[in-house]
Amino acid sequence: MFGGGAAPIVVLSQNTKRDSGKKVQKENIQAGKTIADVVRTCLGPQAMLKMLMDPMGGIVMTNDGNAILREITVQHPAAKSIIEIARTQDEEVGDGTTSVVVLAGEVLAKAELFLDQGLHPTVIIKAYKQALEDMVAVLKDRVSINVDTNDQTKLFDVVRSCIGTKFVGRWSDLICKIALEAVNTVKLDQNGYQEIDIKRYIKVEKLPGGVIENSCVLKGIMLNKDVTHPKMKRFIKNPRIVLLDCPLEYKKGESQTNVEIMKETDFSKMLELEEKFVKKLCDDVISVKPDLVFTEKGLSDLAQHYLLKANISAIRRVRKSDMNRVSRACGATIINRTEELRESHVGTGAGVFEIKKVGDEYFCYITDCEDPKACTIILRGASKDVLNETERNIQDALHVAKNLILEPKLVPGGGAVEMSVSRILVEQANGIPGVIKLPYAAVAQALEIIPRTLIQNCGANTIRTLTKLRAKHAETADCTFGIHGETGELVDMKEYGIWEPVSVKMQTYKTAIETAILLLRIDDIVSGSKKKSADDNSGPSMPTQQSMQE
Structure with missing residues (x-):
């Protein structure tokens, strides 16, 4: 056997x-x-x-x-x-x-x-x-x-009925207004096809403090970032925006790189090469005359110096998802190499760029955009628990508004x-x-x-x-x-x-x-766990009573 x-x-x-x-x-x-x-x-x-x-x-x-x-x-x-x-x-x-x-x-x-x-x-x-x-x-x-999707009152009632059962039911009018405004902002009509991407283009920022009534939808983007240099401008009207997916710093050698320095001038030469490389990167950026530069990667002190001289504000280490939202809001194209920068890549759709302090933190606002297809919902509330529950409820309201616009049946x-x-x-x-x-x-x-x-x-x-x-x-x-x-x-x-x-x-x-x-359909549950014996070749293992029952 x-x-x-x-x-x-x-x-x-x-x-x-x-x-x-x-x-x-x-x-x-x-x-x-x-x-x-x-x-x-x-x-x-x-x-x-x-x-x-x-x-x-x-x-x-x-x-x-x-x-x-x-x-x-x-x-x-x-x-x-x-x-x-x-x-x-x-x-x-x-x-x-x-x-x-x-x-x-x-x-x-x-x-x-x-x-x-x-x-x-x-x-x-x-x-x-x-x-x-x-x-x-x-x-x-x-x-x-x-239902007629242009009838905002009817849409408002449906979203309110979804919110009514939730914690934020007391502020249902405000939450419904926020949800419908946000969904209408990111709605994209292309050749009769409607796209509403809530996950990628609607960001919910939770700021403890204030009251829920202070919550609103920004016709633009808000990031938890400050400019890299204290002397850079913190308020710009109609900024020209450049988005980069590359670092504005000297490229470090890999771990296998060996450099042999024989005399003092060799070290100076290396520093000179580094400066030259960073200057070229900055010159490429400055050539399109931007007012504001966002980069997903790092930004060296030297690059900050060159950008500051050209009167350009810079923000570094921005998340990929935030970059996509900024790109949609102001019409800029994300570029991977500075040599490829052209006038057509510069975003000019934003109305105002400013840095504001909320609580102890600095936030970067890009607002008054001409046709923002991305937005930020700012939630205010007493504590983190309240804000977390409000965010869950707002997500439900956003989904209901989206479903209604895509399939207008009730x-x-x-x-x-x-x-x-x-x-x-x-x-x-x-x-x-x-x-x-x-x-x-x-x-x-x-x-x-x-x-x-x-x-x-x-x-x-x-x-x-x-x-x-x-x-x-x-x-x-x-x-x-x-x-x-x-x-x-x-x-x-x-x-x-x-x-x-x-x-x-x-x-x-x-x-x-x-x-x-x-x-x-399930008529048996078989456990897939296997017990290893101390010696696999110790001979046949007889089934125990427990294994028979299983």
Whole structure:
């Protein structure tokens, strides 16, 4: 049976295998439900905060589903994949991270009933897939409305409904204004194709001090940098800007370089060569008559001297990402070699360059740009914790604004769209033959977890309110009634003005149900760890009772 040092072969009976599969599926479902329970109280305007402590003793207070799940440490592989879906949701659409985890947990919980009744996972998966296709079709064609992207009031309302559940809800008007202004600034229309790159061209600078009301969007860039020489100009109107990706200093030899100096004049000659090299670099830059030079690399004392003589201000060691933003804002081109500098590479789109002191630090402002396709959001607040939470909330608002402009379709919020989709799926389930009808209808019931959680988080009567809501949606086909997030009462979302982008809802449903399908496909978890014995050739190793159980 075994050769010298061969791995053990464990033969399991068919019955043992089946039990193991069912047990693993149950564990996976339990893991999904547990993670959903962690973030369930973080849904809606009355959401509770979680205080998270990292191993270093730092504290984060947030009700952002993605931020909470990022900090949680879990061992179970299924729980890890549930946590991963929150990250996917955040990266894809930037909102709905809590909803997607709660929905995935509920869809898995519904599957558990069918597994207990002996229904094969493949049948459940088939029903779930069909339900997901129908949900997407219903969202696109039946329950969504088109919105005019030029109607700033409507956009404002939608972004506000996203912010309303967050910590910064009290300053929702200001945050919505900032988000829409920033997204409209970086929007780029090229041959009918719209590009909105939030990650690269919108920078959030957090400055502790002041109050949140002092936050604003700069029509330009702000860097945490000062000029390299104290005598350089700190205020320039309409500056000509040059961006360099090369050092303005003498190139050092590699570690293998050997220089033999025989007499005193050799050393002087070396210094002379160095000066000559730096002077040539500076002359190349000065030839295009800039007022301001940014470089990603170093800037020697000698180069500072030459630039100062030419009345040029210089800022060194600027990050690559900041250079890209400055380039977009003022129209300059980043150059890798000073010899290549031409007049066309100089940026002339900036209105004002100035150095300001905020607190104890100096900041470089490039503002009043003609057509800045990059911007900086300045956040002020009492402490770092407040600023960090505000930044997380602003990122959500930016994503919602971006999704709206790219796909201008809306669905009613407050659980109204879930009830509408649920009602339509229940109607369609009646026409489905065979056993898949039951899991299909179960997905429709699972959608009710969103309004139910909203009611629970308000402290209202769950059963009574949900029954009323069902009745409302059963009466009229295009019902937009949902849950008032603060009182737990029924309100018409059309009148109340709570709307959500259809792209967020669609991504939520797709991610939640596809993850549930993925976890239901798993019928065994095999650990890949291998224990090394002291002597590999000591003969055959018999399987232990523990390895049999595993």
